[in-house]
Amino acid sequence: MNPQFIMDGLIAGAIIGLGAVGVTLTYSILRFSNFAHGELLSWGAYLALAVAGALGFLSAGLTKPIAPFSFGWALPISAVIAIGLTGLLALAVDALLFSSFRRRGSAIIIMVMASFGASLALRSLLEFLFTSKPAYFTKALQIAMKLGGGLRATPDQLLMLGVALVAVVTVHLLMTRTDIGRAMRAVSENPALASIAGIDVRRVIRTVWFLGAALACVAGIMSGLLIQIRPYLGHDLLLPLFAAAILGGIGSVPGAMLAGLIIGLCEALAVQAVGAEWRAAVSFVILIAVLLVRPRGLFGKAS
């Protein structure tokens, strides 16, 4: 067996893990499965592409690759702007759709079905604006470096692993060391008690939407940079994202990241062991197994 599956799995797992952190945060605080979360990955990637394109139009020097990477300064600058824009998009979807259901005290199934509708609308809008033709941040070729142990990775791939690690550590520190992080955990455990403990629950909900969307944007850009950008980019990752969020334990940031890496590695292993056509089934098998054996996941709290 070629050990390269480890590197492939870690890279795919980092993307899944970042997306899953957003899923686990929104699920634990908003208390419904947001099936539109995948679209935030796609929108993040396309928004970064659009901003990078505009920056490249304004200054061609910004598209010149920064050695040893395949992209120029336009991408990191556009990533920062896209993170903000994706966050605002999530807030707009919440304000237009989900907040009215919350005010009415709608059942969870209504929120879930609304998220399906939002998913379809957001994806169709992307196809309308950007067409369904694949797009790329860069078409520059990169030579993979030998890392030892039969592993190879491109500088872009190693950078993305580093970005994912920094993002998860930052979110973990935010959740455990800051007022807003403690407030998010408090609302996740008991929204009514949180409100009488002086926490502005609506502000926490807005923060969670923004943070989840920001992480989805980073994951979407990573996927777009390392593979390609398509309107179905996020939708196709939805099952692995939910599988990772549940395997990690709902509400656990490190759990979601670790579970994302596990799922990425299992998928890469499955590609070598049984063939690429079984890759998508891996998340489903893991999801079913976790729900049967340990529904609270690796780091979830017992109810």
Place this chain on the structure above:
Amino acid sequence: MTAPILSTHGLVAGYEPDLPIVRGIDFSVSSGELVVLLGPNGAGKSTFVKAIAGLVPIHAGTMMLNGRDITHVSPHRKVAEGLAFVPQTENVFATMTILENLQIAVAHLPKAKRGAAIEALFARFPDLAARPSRLAGALSGGQRQMLAVARALALDPPVIILDEPSAGLSPKIVSEVFDMLKAINAGGVTVLLVEQNVKAALAIASRAVILAEGRIAHEGLPEELASDPLVGKIYLGTAHGHQGAPA
């Protein structure tokens, strides 16, 4: 009697607009009082105090705190206005540590003052100071109640409302909890207490109010209510009242 610090006027509240549980309550508490709210099960005591805290929808009437209308103020703003509430159950964040529970409580203070505020709470509740990194969910019933009260007192509120703080506690711990409430009141905090433990509650109260079917049925001094056999029999489940119970 001094001007009321907390009052409600014709308050109607309940989870459904067409099924009010609180049915028009005119009620007030003066600064420094310790008022106990008594009544049979289903009288609307807990719903009434939850409505004051902002956890149950209000359908009619008004509510004032320190002369300010807080009828439709959100629960977290009421905390900032000086109204603290300790629910009967699930009154601490069980998955968080003692310290984190208190850090949440002092988050409204300027950062420079938070450390001193937490130290002051630990000095007041030494049991909590022993292991601040302990998960609140691992605490005993009495310790949880202390943590819940400490959280509520973190911002030095002028008014604290407690919903059956003695529920589920052993008699020894109940006695400690009531001593604590008496001390809090003696420190100048106005206390509104919902209780099923009639004897202990009347013993520390400065005034008692009896609710029945979502309305005020009786109110008066604890001695009067405790010695009224009719009140005891109908509303408090005691055949002969509580002669001599109040201190």
